[in-house]
Amino acid sequence: MVSCLVELQELTVLTKHFCRHNKTPLSPSCPLLPCMHIIIWSTDRLTVGPPMITDTKPKAGIMKVNFFLFFLALTGFSLIGHSVLRVTKDTKPNSEMMKFLQNANTLLLVVAFVSLTGLIFLGYSSTSLRYKEKRFCLKLSYKQPSVVGPDGKVVPVTPWLSPIVWEGTFDPLLIDSIYRQQNITIATTVFALGKYTQFLKDFLESAEQNYFVGFRVHYYLFTDQPEQVPEVKLGEERQLTVLKVPSSNRWQEITLRRMEKLEKLIESRLVNEADYVFSLDVDTKFYGRWGAESLGRLIGVIHPGYYQTAREQFPYERRPESQAFIPYAEGDYYYGGAVIGGLVKDVYEAAKTCREQLDIDAAKSIEAAWQEESHLNKYFLYNKPSKVLSPEYLWQDFKPHTNEVKIIRFSQVIKNYAAVRPNP
Numbered sequence: 282m283v284s285c286l287v288e289l290q291e292l293t294v295l296t297k298h299f300c301r302h303n304k305t306p307l308s309p310s311c312p313l314l315p316c317m318h319i320i321i322w323s324t325d326r327l328t329v330g331p332p333m334i335t336d337t338k339p340k341a342g343i344m345k346v347n348f349f350l351f352f353l354a355l356t357g358f359s360l361i362g363h364s365v366l367r368v369t370k371d372t373k374p375n376s377e378m379m380k381f382l383q384n385a386n387t388l389l390l391v392v393a394f395v396s397l398t399g400l401i402f403l404g405y406s407s408t409s410l411r412y413k414e415k416r417f418c419l420k421l422s423y424k425q426p427s428v429v430g431p432d433g434k435v436v437p438v439t440p441w442l443s444p445i446v447w448e449g450t451f452d453p454l455l456i457d458s459i460y461r462q463q464n465i466t467i468a469t470t471v472f473a474l475g476k477y478t479q480f481l482k483d484f485l486e487s488a489e490q491n492y493f494v495g496f497r498v499h500y501y502l503f504t505d506q507p508e509q510v511p512e513v514k515l516g517e518e519r520q521l522t523v524l525k526v527p528s529s530n531r532w533q534e535i536t537l538r539r540m541e542k543l544e545k546l547i548e549s550r551l552v553n554e555a556d557y558v559f560s561l562d563v564d565t566k567f568y569g570r571w572g573a574e575s576l577g578r579l580i581g582v583i584h585p586g587y588y589q590t591a592r593e594q595f596p597y598e599r600r601p602e603s604q605a606f607i608p609y610a611e612g613d614y615y616y617g618g619a620v621i622g623g624l625v626k627d628v629y630e631a632a633k634t635c636r637e638q639l640d641i642d643a644a645k646s647i648e649a650a651w652q653e654e655s656h657l658n659k660y661f662l663y664n665k666p667s668k669v670l671s672p673e674y675l676w677q678d679f680k681p682h683t684n685e686v687k688i689i690r691f692s693q694v695i696k697n698y699a700a701v702r703p704n705p
């Protein structure tokens with residue numbers, strides 16, 4: 282019974298998926314469509330348990346839908362045949378016509394049975410459970426949320442009621458005092474490999490001036506050259522731990538491996554050493570306050586380059602073969618990979634999932650358009666952040682100021698990519 286339900290759920294997911302992307306084998310006038318809708322409706326209500334994030338395998342999916350429709354059609358014909366037989370039996374018992382109908386009906390039943398067997402076989406042979414989508418639990422056909430309203434005013438809340446943190450939406454003194462009572466530790470991971478060690482001094486010095494001032498902050502600095510870490514005077518109750526990691530000759534590998542390093546650091550240390558954790562890019566500088574208003578269960582930041590862009594133009598990964606794939610009609614915001622934060626447990630789930638998805642892609646020799654940033658965007662689409670930081674919390678020094686961004690708190694410095702990265 283449970284496996285039947287699972288199969289039914291999967292068919293529902295697939296049918297919805299195909300309908301949404303206009304790949305449905307059913308035309309709108311097909312008489313089976315209402316029947317599929319009834320199944321969709323009923324299995325929606327039977328859906329239990331936490332859904333998964335990955336996409337379904339499209340080929341096995343199409344075959345399953347086809348098998349299922351074939352089975353439905355044959356069973357339908359067979360039922361009609363059965364009724365006709367009963368009527369014919371009453372009027373013309375033992376006629377040639379009667380024998381033909383009996384044979385035809387038996388054949389239909391046999392083929393229906395074979396297609397049902399095929400369906401069950403596909404159900405067991407495909408990795409159905411592993412490839413189930415989260416998508417079916419969320420109704421994803423909604424309008425793209427805006428960040429700046431038509432009147433030019435900033436939007437302070439997401440459509441799922443998470444705050445979008447902008448200057449003027451919170452009282453800094455009040456919010457700091459609320460969190461200070463909780464005696465929290467904020468772990469902050471930062472990576473500086475190769476020539477990126479040159480960014481450390483400004484990063485750390487500006488963080489000491491602006492980042493969670495008055496809170497217990499523990500920086501975990503991953504580098505391949507511990508001797509290049511500058512001496513920076515840290516405030517009271519603030520500390521820095523240097524962790525040596527191997528070098529890499531591909532910048533893409535450095536940025537995407539941050540997920541794995543974060544996952545492992547949380548497992549080995551942060552579960553006991555911190556309450557919240559942020560992972561930040563190092564080629565950055567703090568220019569303004571970044572405090573307790575940024576704390577929450579799961580935190581993402583809106584990328585400054587795309588907060589007024591239509592989602593079809595977001596640089597999400599668009600190849601369905603990648604685990605980071607997001608279709609053109611989906612997406613909320615384009616989140617920057619330079620900031621991820623939240624409670625240790627929730628950041629762990631995000632980092633672990635992204636690492637797993639990156640590994641699946643790597644095994645298929647696929648690298649998402651923007652490495653771990655693409656996977657993070659996929660994760661946030663299905664696991665909505667509980668607080669979203671506005672582009673005040675991730676700006677780019679080369680970007681001219683705009684009316685909506687009143688204060689720049691954290692910004693990417695201008696860098697010569699060719700000079701600082703180990704490869705183009």
Ligand SMILES: CC(=O)N[C@H]1[C@@H](OP(=O)(O)OP(=O)(O)OC[C@H]2O[C@@H](n3ccc(=O)[nH]c3=O)[C@H](O)[C@@H]2O)O[C@H](CO)[C@H](O)[C@@H]1O
Nearest residue numbers: 472473474475477532536562563564617618619651652654
């Ligand atoms: C603003 C923003 O959202 N930036 C993201 C973007 O480009 P970025 O151009 O910001 O990527 P990037 O070159 O700054 O690399 C990201 C981070 O990796 C580290 N690093 C990188 C190269 C290197 O040689 N040594 C080193 O230590 C360093 O901490 C750096 O800050 O896309 C990247 C993925 O492709 C990351 O998701 C970045 O977070």
Ligand SMILES: [Mn+2]
Nearest residue numbers: 562564619693
């Ligand atoms: Mn960067």
